[in-house]
Amino acid sequence: MNAALVLARKEGGELLLGARGLAWLLAASGALSVFGLLLVSNSELSLLDNAQVVYDMAATITALGALLAVIVGSDAIAGERERGTLVPLLLTPLSRGGILAGKLGGQALTWAVIYVLALPYLWAVGSTGQNLAASMVALAVLGTPVVLGFGFFAMALSARLGMARSSLLSALICLMVSASPLLLGPGLRQSAIGKAFDTVNPFSAAVNAYDAIIIDSQTIGAQAASLIVVFIWFGLTLCFARRSFRGIVR
Amino acid sequence: MLFPALLSIALGLTAAVAAASPLKIELSPAPGNPAAPRMGDRLAFHSVITNTGQQPIDGVIAWVGLLKVDPGHEQPVDLEDWSAQKAVTQSTLPPGGTIEVDWPLRLIEDGHYRLVASAVSRSGEIATSPLADFSVQRKPVVESSRVLPVAFGVPLLLLALLLHRSGLSSIFRRATRA
Numbered sequence: 001m002n003a004a005l006v007l008a009r010k011e012g013g014e015l016l017l018g019a020r021g022l023a024w025l026l027a028a029s030g031a032l033s034v035f036g037l038l039l040v041s042n043s044e045l046s047l048l049d050n051a052q053v054v055y056d057m058a059a060t061i062t063a064l065g066a067l068l069a070v071i072v073g074s075d076a077i078a079g080e081r082e083r084g085t086l087v088p089l090l091l092t093p094l095s096r097g098g099i100l101a102g103k104l105g106g107q108a109l110t111w112a113v114i115y116v117l118a119l120p121y122l123w124a125v126g127s128t129g130q131n132l133a134a135s136m137v138a139l140a141v142l143g144t145p146v147v148l149g150f151g152f153f154a155m156a157l158s159a160r161l162g163m164a165r166s167s168l169l170s171a172l173i174c175l176m177v178s179a180s181p182l183l184l185g186p187g188l189r190q191s192a193i194g195k196a197f198d199t200v201n202p203f204s205a206a207v208n209a210y211d212a213i214i215i216d217s218q219t220i221g222a223q224a225a226s227l228i229v230v231f232i233w234f235g236l237t238l239c240f241a242r243r244s245f246r247g248i249v250r
Numbered sequence: 251m252l253f254p255a256l257l258s259i260a261l262g263l264t265a266a267v268a269a270a271s272p273l274k275i276e277l278s279p280a281p282g283n284p285a286a287p288r289m290g291d292r293l294a295f296h297s298v299i300t301n302t303g304q305q306p307i308d309g310v311i312a313w314v315g316l317l318k319v320d321p322g323h324e325q326p327v328d329l330e331d332w333s334a335q336k337a338v339t340q341s342t343l344p345p346g347g348t349i350e351v352d353w354p355l356r357l358i359e360d361g362h363y364r365l366v367a368s369a370v371s372r373s374g375e376i377a378t379s380p381l382a383d384f385s386v387q388r389k390p391v392v393e394s395s396r397v398l399p400v401a402f403g404v405p406l407l408l409l410a411l412l413l414h415r416s417g418l419s420s421i422f423r424r425a426t427r428a
Contacts, residue, residue, distance in 0.1 A: 022415060028410045033401035040394040047290035047358065050390045123401035128390040195354070 004101035011076075011106025012113075015187045026112060028064055028187065032121045035060055039125060053125045054135045055214040059207045061118040061139060063179050065111050065147040066203070070175050072110055073154030074168035076103045077248065084162055090248070104238075107151040111144065131214045138213045141220060141226065142206040145234035149202060150175055152237035156244035178203040202233035272303025273343075275312070277367045277379035280352070289389040291357050295382055297367040299349040306344050313337040316351045331358050343371075360388035381404025397419045 039045050039053055048056075074105035089099060119136060126132035161167045181204045184194075198204040200235035209226035212218040220227075270309045280294035287293055294313070301307050313336065316327040329336070351381040353367065374387065 003331055022408065022412045026405060026412055029405045033405055034395045037402040040397045047389070048391065049290075050392065053392050109362055120400045124396045125392050125394040130390070154291055211417055220287045 004094065004098040004105065007102025008105025008109060011103060012091040012109030013157065025113065025117065028068065029117055031064060032057075032061070032118060036121055036124055048166075049215075050126060050128045051130050051215045053130060054122060054130075055207075055210050057118075057125050058135050058139050058143070058210045058214065059123055059182055061114070061121070062143045062146060062203070062206055062210075063182060065114045065143060066150040066175055066179070067172075068114060068169040068179070069107055069111060069147050069151030070154040071168065072107055073151040074158045074164050074171055076155045076156040076158055077161055077245070078164035078167050081162055086248075096248075097242075098247060100242060103155060103245075104152065107148055107155070111140075111147050111151070114147075115140065115143070117132060131217055134217075134220070135210070136212045138210055138220060142209050142230055144225070146202050146206045149230070149233045149237040150178075152234075152241040156240040157238065159241070159248050161245035181207055183248035200229065202230045205233075268298060271303070271375040271377050272301055272378035273307060273310070273320055273369050273375050274300045274302050275367050275369050275377040277365065277382050278299075280381055283384075286387060287384065288355055288387045289357055289360055289391065291386075292393045293355045293357060293384065295365060295367070295387040295396055297351050297353065297379060299343070299351070299369045299377070300369070300378055301343040301345055301347050305344050306323070306342050306347075307371045307373075307375060308342050310340045310343045310349065310369055311371075312339075312349065312367060312369040314367045316355075317366070318359075318361050319364055320361045323361065327363070332356055357386045360386045362386075 005243055035057065039048070046054075050196070051241070077086065080089060090096075092099075094102070116122040118139070122132065122139070126135065152169070153174065154167060157167040157170050180200055181198065198208070205226040208219075212223060212226075213220060213245065275297055276416070277295055280296055283293045284291050295315075297312065299310065299312055303349060314333065316329060316332060318325050318327055333353065335351075335353060338349070340349050346363050349362045351367075353365075355365075363384055365382040365384070368376065370376045
């Protein structure tokens with residue numbers, strides 16, 4: 001089997017198969033369950049339009065996925081260094097590119113599991129079925145590059161800063177700023193600065209596209225501008241991670 | 251069929267009492283109300299309470315009541331979630347004086363409804379407004395029958411897997427065997 005694939009399986013397996021690793025999956029499902037329960041127990045929230053609820057759930061899943069990707073990415077290099085396992089890893093016959101591919105594969109596997117975990121929740125809140133399948137496709141097409149991009153970004157910071165805590169804090173702050181459209185009302189985003197931020201922010205691009213697809217029933221093909229932003233983000237963070245990983249010294 | 255009949259009798263009796271009362275109350279929908287309201291929309295009703303008598307009226311309390319009138323589901327509605335405004339009071343209403351009150355409603359459930367505003371004084375005079383009918387259309391919202399099984403089932407499934415992985419299940423089996 002390809003060595004990078006073996007490393008990706010190991011990275012993902014630590015998170016998914018071990019008892020300790022499963023705890024985060026339980027926490028993630030707990031967060032989605034709490035959101036679901038809030039929707040049915042709060043009379044204000046329970047009267048939201050069904051499409052609006054599906055949109056909210058898709059945005060929440062993206063934010064949760066990005067948060068977990070940042071945590072996993074921050075640990076990828078700096079965590080290995082702090083545990084003293086980075087040098088043995090670099091001394092293996094695997095090339096730098098192979099190690100990086102394995103780390104990135106582990107990130108992708110983690111997101112894939114969160115995505116699968118989130119599907120029942122999307123189904124549960126999308127009781128009418130209105131744009132439910134489209135929301136699942138949108139989450140895969142637009143959410144994946146955004147989430148993995150944050151993971152790659154955190155991994156690059158982890159390689160450059162060398163300290164897991166420092167890279168985690170830096171990446172979390174960036175994620176909070178990027179995910180601010182979830183918290184800010186549309187009014188605050190109508191200013192020139194807000195619009196400019198929305199234009200370049202991959203998280204905004206993803207949630208705006210979710211809005212258009214799930215609430216306004218537009219097609220994914222009509223979201224070219226958003227797709228370009230999220231894939232540019234994905235490409236840039238991937239390059240950043242590669243460059244940062246190449247610069248690692250033993 | 252029984253409920254509308256009882257309602258008519260009750261309103262008839264109230265009207266008879268109100269005929270002698272110097273308190274008058276009018277109720278009308280706000281002009282900005284949606285033509286076909288749906289669950290989650292907001293409606294407002296405007297009422298004017300007037301003292302038509304020659305004497306001041308003390309301790310006026312006004313409130314609204316909401317009745318669901320769908321056949322087979324006739325019942326008064328608990329306004330806990332429907333209205334933020336429970337009652338309005340005024341210590342004294344002078345002769346010819348009026349109190350204007352707006353009653354906002356958040357539409358929680360679909361169906362046909364009748365809203366009535368009432369006012370009572372400390373000495374027992376009572377007035378009841380004409381009925382304001384409205385219908386609320388159903389809107390697809392989150393269904394608890396779908397959310398609850400997933401919200402509880404998925405974490406429980408993962409917890410069982412976690413316990414299985416951590417070996418607690420085998421410990422539990424050994425303990426139950428012993």
